[in-house]
Amino acid sequence: MAPVLTFAYPGDLDTLTGGYLYDKHIIHELENLGWTVKRLSLGDAFPFSDAxxxxxxxxxxxxxxxxxxxxxxxxxxxxxGPLAKVFARRTGAAVTGCASAPISRGFVALVHHPLGLESGLSPEQSTALLASEAQALAHARHVIVNSPTTAATLESLFAIGPDRVSVVVPGTERPALDTQASHNDGEVSCREHSASPILLSVGSIIARKGYDVLVQALASLQTLDWELRIVGDPDRDPIVFEALTTQITRLGMSDRIRLLGALEPSALEHQYAQADLFVLASHYEGYGMAYAQAIARGLPVIGTTGGATAQTVAPGTGILVEPGDVESLSKAIAQLLSHPEQRQKIAQASRKHAHELPSWIESARRFSESLIKSDTQPAAPDPAQTCSH
Incomplete structure (x- = not known):
């Protein structure tokens, strides 16, 4: 009998962001592995929901x-938050079918990055979200995270030890890897080109992605030849989007920066094919799927050291600077724009490293193993019954 999983998430699973793409790919590959997966949307009101x-x-x-x-x-x-106790004590037979009596099933938490660490929050919002997340995770039977960095962050913030955590990094589409293998390894790339080198940045237009930092870094490079294309949902934070468009206009770069909105995978693939350089100035990433996708397509990467990015962008595949460091980011971009031979060297390193990235089916196998493991573990202790001494 196929194991059964209910996968609960906020909003629309077809939303074009890294977290939702992770969920969607994992669900699809779990079904290919024989799981029966029931999708459960919890509504659009998260994370700032009323009672x-x-x-x-x-x-x-x-x-x-x-x-x-x-x-x-x-x-x-x-x-x-604390309402997690309502569904934390679910009982049933273990997924392996080996239990002789019903066991506590509870739930497994999937954490991409702590909500309270999102950029752009007020101190009060950050504190409230971290407190709520701590209460909810205290009831989780097991926690799956997308990187070792996220695991370490949860241990530091919420005292969730390694025995309760499994790391399942995102997969990468292998067709992109195969395409890159056909590129010329010499000085001349087979990419499509416009008149100017194309810089590509991918991620929702929210404060954490640091687009204001990127635009400011490019403002001092207007004597160089380049075009920036930003692919990302403009509706996630209308205030940030309005501020970004105002900044671009004020700096006189409207003719050099294109805001393309959220794109379906085939259209996004076309943008990767045309790009010469990937750059994203995120303040924090739980993993950094966009960086991995760029590396998988043989692009040289410029990013930051925020969160897990330094793990995702392997040595030799890009240049990393401190989050928010406009001057260092500007210098890194200028360096690769001015030295195509260095771009080519980094691109070769990216294509080589791309074959070491896991596929989605490999990540789903790890996810499946983690679920089965969690179903045989003792349930999380009830926080309400934990005594202090």
Whole structure:
């Protein structure tokens, strides 16, 4: 009998962001591995939900059938907070079918990065989200994270030890790797080119992605030849998007910076094919899927050391600077724009490293193993019954 999983998430699973793409790919590959996966949307109100929306989500999770494992995406779970106890004591037979009596099934948390570390939050919002996330994760039977950095962050912030955490890094589409293998390894690239070198940046237009830092860094490079294309959802934070468009206009770069919005995979693939350089000035990344996708396509990368990026961007595949360091970012971009031979050398390193990145089926196998392991572990201690001495 196929193991059954209910995968709960906020909003629309087809949203074109890294977290949702992770969820969607993992679900698809788990089904290919024989799992029956039931998709459960908890509504659009996260992470800043009112009490009624939170209670409704908790009620939905509490009635998930006992024969199903339950995974909850952290974007929703972190906001649910203490209400997690409502569905933390679900019972049923173990997924392996070896248990002689019902066991506590609880739920597995999937954390891409702590909600309270999102850029652009007020101190009060950050504190409230971190407190809520701590309460929710305290009830989790097991936690799956997307990088060793996220695992270490959860241990530091919430005292969640390694025995309760599994790391499942995102996969990378292998067709892109195969395409890059056909590129010329000499000085001349087979990429499509416009009249100017194309810089590509991919990620939702939110404060954490640091687009204001990138635009400011490019402002001092207007004597060089380049074009920047930004691919990302402009609706996630309208205030940040408006500020970005105002900044671009004020600096006189509207003719050199194109805001393309969120793109479907085929259209995004076309942008990767045309790009000469990938650059993203994120303040923090739980993993940095966009960086990995760029490396998989043989692009030289410029990024920051924020969060897990230094793990994702392997040595030799790019240049990393401190988050928010406009001057260093500007120098790194100028260096690679002015030295195409260095770009080519880094591109070769990216193509070589690309074959070491996991595929989505490999990541899904690891995810599956983590779920089965979690279903045989003792349940998380009830925080309400934990005594202090």
């Amino acid at each position: 009624a929306a939170l209670a409704a989500a908790a009620d939905q999770l509490a009635i998930v059938p006992a024969d199903s494992l339950l995974v909850i995406d952290g974007l929703a779970l972190g906001a649910i």
